[in-house]
Amino acid sequence: MQKTRRQCSAPFEILEEDLKFYDDVSPVIGGKKHALPPPRLCPDCRFQRRLSFRNERFLYHRKSDLTGKQIVSIYASDKPYKVYDQDEFWSDRWDECSYGRDFDFGKTFSEQFAALGCDVPHQALFTTNVENSYYTNHTLNMRNCYLLFGGGDSQDCMFGRFVIFSKDTLDGLSLYSCQWCYEGIASQECYQCLYFMNCRQCSDCLMVEDCQNCKNCCLCFGLKGKEYCMLNEPLGKEEYERRMADLRPLTTEKVRLLRERLHGLKARLPHRASHIFASEDCTGDMIFNSKNCQHSFDATDCEDCKYLCYTPKGLHSYDCTYNAPAGVQWVSEAGSTVGMTNAFSTFLCWYGDNNWYSRECHSCSNIFGCISMRRKKWCIFNKQYTQEEYERLVPKIIEHMRKTGEWGEHFDPSLSYMGYNETVAQEQVPLSQKEACAKGWQWYVDQEKKDAYLGPDVTIPTTITETPDSICDQILRCEVSGKPFKIIPQELAFYRKLGIPLPHRCFDQRHEDRVALRSSRKLWKRNCAKCQKEIQTTYAPERPEIVYCEECYLATVY
Numbered sequence: 248m249q250k251t252r253r254q255c256s257a258p259f260e261i262l263e264e265d266l267k268f269y270d271d272v273s274p275v276i277g278g279k280k281h282a283l284p285p286p287r288l289c290p291d292c293r294f295q296r297r298l299s300f301r302n303e304r305f306l307y308h309r310k311s312d313l314t315g316k317q318i319v320s321i322y323a324s325d326k327p328y329k330v331y332d333q334d335e336f337w338s339d340r341w342d343e344c345s346y347g348r349d350f351d352f353g354k355t356f357s358e359q360f361a362a363l364g365c366d367v368p369h370q371a372l373f374t375t376n377v378e379n380s381y382y383t384n385h386t387l388n389m390r391n392c393y394l395l396f397g398g399g400d401s402q403d404c405m406f407g408r409f410v411i412f413s414k415d416t417l418d419g420l421s422l423y424s425c426q427w428c429y430e431g432i433a434s435q436e437c438y439q440c441l442y443f444m445n446c447r448q449c450s451d452c453l454m455v456e457d458c459q460n461c462k463n464c465c466l467c468f469g470l471k472g473k474e475y476c477m478l479n480e481p482l483g484k485e486e487y488e489r490r491m492a493d494l495r496p497l498t499t500e501k502v503r504l505l506r507e508r509l510h511g512l513k514a515r516l517p518h519r520a521s522h523i524f525a526s527e528d529c530t531g532d533m534i535f536n537s538k539n540c541q542h543s544f545d546a547t548d549c550e551d552c553k554y555l556c557y558t559p560k561g562l563h564s565y566d567c568t569y570n571a572p573a574g575v576q577w578v579s580e581a582g583s584t585v586g587m588t589n590a591f592s593t594f595l596c597w598y599g600d601n602n603w604y605s606r607e608c609h610s611c612s613n614i615f616g617c618i619s620m621r622r623k624k625w626c627i628f629n630k631q632y633t634q635e636e637y638e639r640l641v642p643k644i645i646e647h648m649r650k651t652g653e654w655g656e657h658f659d660p661s662l663s664y665m666g667y668n669e670t671v672a673q674e675q676v677p678l679s680q681k682e683a684c685a686k687g688w689q690w691y692v693d694q695e696k697k698d699a700y701l702g703p704d705v706t707i708p709t710t711i712t713e714t715p716d717s718i719c720d721q722i723l724r725c726e727v728s729g730k731p732f733k734i735i736p737q738e739l740a741f742y743r744k745l746g747i748p749l750p751h752r753c754f755d756q757r758h759e760d761r762v763a764l765r766s767s768r769k770l771w772k773r774n775c776a777k778c779q780k781e782i783q784t785t786y787a788p789e790r791p792e793i794v795y796c797e798e799c800y801l802a803t804v805y
């Protein structure tokens with residue numbers, strides 16, 4: 248079946264297997280199935296829509312609406328929402344059902360859901376079991392972490408996103424089990440590596456990519472089990488160490504030149520079409536130990552899924568993003584939803600089942616149109632019903648939503664509490680303020696924050712050896728955005744230990760640089776540069792890289 252996209256108007260396919268999925272995942276209420284129609288938006292527009300709800304790293308100082316205490320939150324103080332700090336949210340000092348209301352069949356679901364959202368309290372941040380890690384969000388089990396967004400079970404890590412089971416690691420993006428690493432992207436089990444991407448089990452490497460099980464390598468691409476290599480050539484220990492000594496101390500300029508040389512090397516070498524390991528019948532990138540997952544990214548231990556992103560343990564689910572650590576089963580259109588079975592259109596619903604069109608609900612089952620509920624059952628628009636009443640009323644609301652065209656569609660981005668520019672959607676599908684507003688989506692302008700820093704210029708020392716402790720007292724200016732930033736003492740100690748020059752860019756800019764370096768979360772069809780077989784890859788057809796299918800890559804490189 249061919250459908251037309253509503254936002255971008257190019258055709259996309261809905262296959263027989265997709266129709267079967269939508270039938271399987273349709274809610275069964277009171278023994279009757281309420282069929283979900285196939286989506287009206289293409290997968291890319293659906294991805295953008297889900298992302299438009301998640302503000303990960305824009306934090307603001309404000310007051311708690313329960314106690315007046317100063318708190319840190321993803322909601323700026325001029326937003327029209329009630330915001331409670333974590334411990335207040337989880338206390339019994341308020342009752343979410345006191346905001347309950349009858350469904351009004353004279354209005355759309357969306358307008359009533361937006362009104363409920365303005366009345367019900369929301370959590371200031373999404374953190375669980377964090378110690379001395381207040382300036383983090385979407386984090387779990389963290390100690391002494393700072394400006395880290397997404398991730399868990401890490402300590403002494405700063406500046407990054409998705410840093411998991413790691414220690415003493417700075418400026419990372421999607422790192423698992425790394426220690427003493429800096430500027431790492433999409434890598435696992437690396438130790439003391441600097442400026443690296445798509446690497447596994449490497450140690451003491453500098454400016455390397457797509458390397459596995461390598462030690463003491465610099466400027467290498469696509470190596471496996473090598474030592475003392477530079478520009479993919481084995482040099483022997485002595486020569487390698489001599490050349491590395493010449494490189495030290497590192498300066499920002501040397502790092503820039505190293506990156507250029509690595510790009511020069513990469514241009515001549517074949518790239519693997521996608522990073523899919525120990526998996527069967529999968530398409531996408533960064534897939535581990537999975538089976539039959541299509542168009543999926545950063546997926547581990549998943550089966551029979553489509554359009555996943557940052558999902559471990561996903562089963563029979565479509566259109567799910569940010570579902571770590573517990574995954575989803577029989578779920579569709581879920582953003583930041585974790586440990587969920589049977590759900591459609593949820594945002595930030597954790598550990599529950601049969602959650603429909605709800606957000607920020609925890610350990611709930613059989614809820615419809617609910618917000619900020621804790622351990623509740625049989626609720627509609629935060630109002631408590633008996634099971635029989637619930638099973639009678641929900642089908643009527645579904646019928647109403649069919650008429651208004653809302654049934655089967657995820658929340659529209661206009662229902663997001665965040666400006667589009669505050670959300671992760673802006674990283675993947677950047678829009679201008681004018682473009683976002685033309686679609687009826689919000690845009691946030693922070694009236695209090697001055698973007699450009701107008702104070703005196705501080706010269707950032709060239710090498711770490713000549714950097715004094717007093718640099719931590721000064722305000723530095725980002726060389727790209729002009730925004731002010733500071734170096735904190737723990738950060739300076741880290742740079743000193745690893746011999747890294749101070750950054751010349753602020754945290755936000757460094758994050759954006761890493762996102763830009765990483766491959767896109769999109770798939771294109773092109774042909775293997777060697778055997779011409781059709782492949783699906785994150786390298787767009789017009790990109791200059793030499794891209795091989797997995798078989799040709801393994802036969803050539805290893």
Ligand SMILES: [Zn+2]
Nearest residue numbers: 775778796799
């Ligand atoms: Zn091939």
